[in-house]
Amino acid sequence: MNNKRFNAYEFNLSTLEVIQKLGFSKPTDIQHEAIPEILQGKSVIGKSQTGSGKTHAYLLPLMNQLRSGINEVQLVITLPTRELATQIYDEVKKIIKLAEKEDEWTAKLLIGGTDKQRMIRQLKKSPDIIVGTPGRIMDLVNENALSIYSASSFVIDEADLMLDLGFIQTVDQLLVRCQKDIQLLVFSATIPQRLEHFFKKYLDQPIYVKIDDGISPETLEHRLIALKHRDITHIIMDISKVIQPYLAIIFTNGKEKANEIGASIQEKGLNTVILHGGLSPRERKRALKQIQQLQCQYIVATDLASRGIDIKGVSHVINAELPKEEHFYTHRVGRTARAGMEGDVISIYGEQDISLINKLENKGISFIYSEVKNGEWENANPWNKRKMRTDTTTNLDKEAWRYVKKPKKIKPGYKKKMKQQQQSIKKQLQKKTRRNKK
Incomplete structure (x- = not known):
């Protein structure tokens, strides 16, 4: 200590x-x-x-x-x-x-x-x-x-x-x-x-x-909200009715999405600044001035743009899109709960994010699966998570059996050998699936 x-x-x-x-x-x-x-x-x-x-x-x-x-x-x-x-x-x-x-x-x-x-x-x-x-x-x-x-x-x-x-x-x-x-x-x-x-x-x-700060200090809460084919902007507006942030950063994975979400929530009445690498120097300067003078409550940003400045007083991080890699989640989370202060991270997730969520959970993050109902947080079940794991295993098993060569002559122990062959093929398919996801 x-x-x-x-x-x-x-x-x-x-x-x-x-x-x-x-x-x-x-x-x-x-x-x-x-x-x-x-x-x-x-x-x-x-x-x-x-x-x-x-x-x-x-x-x-x-x-x-x-x-x-x-x-x-x-x-x-x-x-x-x-x-x-x-x-x-x-x-x-x-x-x-x-x-x-x-x-x-x-x-x-x-x-x-x-x-x-x-x-x-x-x-x-x-x-x-x-x-x-x-x-x-x-x-x-x-x-x-x-x-x-x-x-x-x-x-x-x-x-x-x-x-x-x-x-x-x-x-x-x-x-x-x-x-x-x-x-x-x-x-x-x-x-x-x-x-x-x-x-x-x-x-x-x-x-x-x-310093192994981890990415889940006691002062930080991690929530997950399932997208379920809904509009991201609508979910963000629901979140805004619950959190009342001092300053919130909404992260996207690209400039186009930042512009789209930023414009939409501005129209719906949220005091918002957009920050990404596609802004002209003049636009970027104006955005930074608004942030520094606390003239906004929400910042819609991409990873590299937000990391290029030190934004003080961030009470909430909202992942409109979860990043593809763990270290970007670490950077985003590091924007709030600074110097012992409290903070909240709220992430909207879909099927493509399950692999990252599993990795983060293995690193010790405890997610609260949530929904917003009548302007309040409610606990929710992990959407599609267990089903997806089962489906993936079942599909790989079936796919692997398709490649197993049946013996021309049936000999004692043939079933065991076929099973070993199926397991070997399954491992190769799993490796191929992981490579394709990267």
């Missing part, structure tokens, strides 16, 4: 005062595990769900180590989207202000969509901290407007999203321009297998900090 206090770590007095001003009483689990290692200059791979305090797990120890009057880059923080980079930059500026170091430490935000020539002029004096997207940082390095060789620490935040968006190659190019012994800190909600090759290239015996 984590009973530590921040003063148990080797922070200087200024950092402890900053922590107090931030209102932090005790470290979260990821902070408790990562901070001592980072303070010792070790490279760390930190895995913990969204909302668990990863940002301050690296910001506090790294900024504790900053030196004054260096006039060269000491710290590089990379993020996959402009919005995330801006949010982390704002947090860096806040810490500098609380530490009363505005005259000693400088930070620069390097992202696309801004005046590049003006940025180059501003970089004539090297900042201590760089926060930005890999592409824009690389661009300025190639222009010889910026050198990151002097940096002692390099952060890759939201590494799984960095991988999904194809930016890991650019990060790779940036690290080539850093010192070989640079302290590398990688933080992510999930660590995909494809990142392991990248780690082996740059990290020699890194410290792995994996």
